[in-house]
Amino acid sequence: MTDQQEQQASVPPKGVRRPAPSPKWIATDLYTLSHLDPSTAHNSDILKSTLSNASNQDLPAIYSSRAFAKFLALQARATDAKHCLEVGTLGAYASIWLATENPNLKITTLEYNSHHVQVAKENISNADLGDRITVHEGPAMETLPTxxxxxxxxxxxxxxxxxxxxxxxxxxxxxxxAVKGCRKGAVVIVDNVVQGGLIASQDKPLDKPGHVEGAREVIENTGKDGRVSATVIQTVGEGSHDGFLFAVVL
Ligand SMILES: C[S@@+](CC[C@H](N)C(=O)[O-])C[C@H]1O[C@@H](n2cnc3c(N)ncnc32)[C@H](O)[C@@H]1O
Known part of the structure; x- marks a missing residue:
């Protein structure tokens, strides 16, 4: 060990907060979305009312960003997906994105918070998607085996x-x-695995306990998993610096 390495090793890890999104990232999202997801889009009104109903009923604003939810929906379209699993429904924003961009897609979505389930079901019914989006209430570790x-x-x-x-x-x-329930060639996406870059840092996050560890665990185990081939894509935008794991089932 060099003197400098010894000095660094003796410094305790710092407690840190995730950086706030830069105004430039937000402006870039607004600019690109104004062209690629304008308010005249076929599903714009229903997605806006999904979010306003969720907000009026005090759901936390932790849904996927608009650009990322559209990416998921386009990914389903590009692979001609017919059945999608979502773990974590919230108010069904991502589910409604997926369903409105893919008329032949059915979604099985899992949520344990009964208030979130009630709001999600209202939003799904308002979007007239009750025949294609099924919400299973309960802790996902209990609903997944069934x-x-x-x-x-x-x-x-x-x-x-x-x-x-x-x-x-x-x-x-x-x-x-998810991999156990997927066909070969299916795509599995895990959100929020970059955590402002804290996954690659010694610094200790001061909020969101367990998120960095959960992100590292899925990345490290996926890297040893012969059932899939995977990568992580970092993202910036209205949701700050984060990223997603993208795996294809072999
Ligand atoms: C980030 S939000 C999901 C957002 C949604 N995917 C979207 O983009 O619109 C996470 C959701 O997972 C739910 N959740 C947390 N722990 C859960 C568990 N053990 N089983 C099922 N759902 C859970 C939370 O209640 C919350 O509604």
Missing amino acids: ILSDIDAGKLPKFDMAYVDADKTNNWNYFDA
Whole structure:
């Protein structure tokens, strides 16, 4: 060890907060979305009312960003997905994005908070999507085994896509279950795995306990998992510096 390395090793890790989004990132989102997702888009009104109903009923504003939710929906479209799993429904914003961009897509989405389930169901009904989006209420670790059994029994089709966006400490468990329910060639996406770059830092986050550890666990285990090939894409935008893990089932 050099003198400099010894000095660094003896410095305790700093407690840090995630950086706030830069005004330039927000302005860039606004500029690109104004062209690529204008208010005249076919699903714009229903998505706006989904968010306002969620906000009026005090749901936290932790849904996927507009640009990222549209990316998910386009990903489903590019792969002609017919059945998608979502872990973490909230008010069904991402589910409604997926369904409104993909008329042949069914979504199985999991949520444990009964108030979130009630608001999600209202939003799904307002969007007239009750026949294609099914919300399963309960902790996802309890609802997933039944869903996987239904897939094994042929009662539900395998997933063509899965989106993991719930309690971050269970990222790996959800990823593992999602892969079990997916067909070969399916895509599994796990949100928020970069955590402002804290995954690659010794510094200790002062908020969101377990999120950095949950992100590292899913990245490290996925790297050793012969069932998939994966990468992480960092993102900036209205949601600050974060990123997602993107895996293809082999
Ligand atoms: C980030 S939000 C999901 C946002 C949603 N995917 C979207 O983009 O619109 C995370 C959701 O996961 C739910 N959640 C947290 N822990 C859970 C668990 N153990 N089982 C199921 N849902 C859970 C939370 O209640 C919250 O509604």
